[in-house]
Amino acid sequence: MDDLICVGALAGSFGVRGEVRLKSFCAMPEEIEAYCPLTDEQGNGSYSVILTRAIKGGYAARLTGVETKEEADALKGLRLFAPRDRLPKLPDDEFYHADLIGLAVFDTGGAHLGTVKSVQNHGAADLLEIQGPGLKTTVLLPFTLDAVPTVDLAQGRIVADPPEGLF
Template sequence: MSERDSSSSDRAKAASHAKASGQASFGAFVRKPAERTDGKAKEVQTDVANAGSDVAEMRIETAASWPADAVEVGAIVDAYGLKGWVKVAAHADAGRGGDALLSAKRWWLLKGQERKSAASLQAKTHSDSVVARLGGVADRDAALALRGTRVYISRSEFPTLEADEFYWIDLIGLDVVNLAGVRLGKVASMIDNGAQSVLRIEYPVIDKNGKPVAGERLIPFVGVFVKTVDQAAKQIVVDWEADF
């Protein structure tokens, strides 16, 4: 298996883990009305030089000290090199939302029931993964001990997007209505079909046995269908008929 194949497999496993956890994961950002056309994403690297002891140590955290806006963005899948760097399978590539891993100053780490946090001293893209040097992780053995750890970033540390760009995490839960004012449901999740992002909308229906169940609509997140996204009003307006 090539390094690229291995990285893709790691990323798929991390995304599957996030889905199984029942928590909304980061996902890519989506751009309306079309994706970026400026080619390959530019590599971003952070570097905290001459870190003090308060930065260089890993902290034990509790549910109370955990950020309320923490969003799962990937998982540590391996050590990288001999000097304590870790390899992360990110839920989104750099340039499609994964830049949060590169720019965040602190990573919040969850393995089983154990919560920790560490300063991100350096982080950069490497092939299809992100590799990083974390405070308190001094050698390969310490890095290997972090395998299987889920990585969270505070939403407040996500890079700012352009006016027509939105993080998936910010779209989930918004009400969707059409131009006639008919409520179509709520955004339950986002799907990337390779060509574009898709809103997966759930709405209440009654099945043939008279029981309430969730119906589903899939609406491509492109300008021809998505007219406005008002995060303050928690609403998306679409050009989409209720019987589609």
Template sequence: MTSSDDQKVLLAKIGAAHGIRGEVRVKPFGDDPLSFTDYGVLTTRDGKRIFDVERARVQKTVVVTKFKGITDRNQAEELNGLELYISRDQLPEPDEDEFYYSDLNGLDVLDQNGETLGKIVAVQDFGAGDLLEIRPKRGRTFYIPFTKEFVPAISLENGQVKVALPEDYFSEGKPEPSETSPDK
């Protein structure tokens, strides 16, 4: 387990260059698209590259961002795909009943009967809402929708997440004919 001092939290990802003056499109992670600009210097995961935001503006689904020292399109294009992090200790402490997604990694996932289903390895968003990625003791990872209905209880203190899954959640059978064809 790493100490909170060296834990990194992913805030944003740099995308394509925007224009010719060194601006880039940034995809922020979080409720406020400009929040990644509030923490001062951003780094790559390994800490070897640092970025200081000069200015940023929201444009549709991205934030057009100018970093200090990036002055032309060629430099901007070299940044495409870089992820931007801060140290976990730079974030404010969450309120009660709030948490950071990174705090969920490694928590045990228990079903309604108290059986361990596995551990959370990531929180993913493929466009249709957040999903918890769970790694069981054996087999491939699987996903559970990260909603109050499916995840009614989270206890960071106990290192556990309780999930409520429908009985047929893990069935991979085909739908019954009545579910796929209209009544005649």
């Protein structure tokens, strides 16, 4: 799984001719076509994607082997993955969400705050959802340089300087 990165998901059919609704998770959404063929989470299947047009919330697309509305509906919820070696190398200050999930989070004093459960973005900036001991619910930590000065993938840890009162 470490060598696969989720680049999109299917949200059901679009129309009656076998097109699917596709949500692209790529920085440039239309680049999802360049990473084909895509696979499912287990690395099975092979899906080539051709974007046909932009629609609300994503794209209408054609997948190889999908010809009917029923076949497209059956794929609803399928997450599409590309091998890491087909994706572009990132600058030192950018990360794939898959690399952040599961990292241990420590404050600047070395106290363990929790673990990254997910990375969310509701429009303004990325937020790290952190779950941990002593937390009744998860905490959303802004993924900014001020709040997260250090991400050490080699050591599997994040050093955070959270806003006062967050934890």
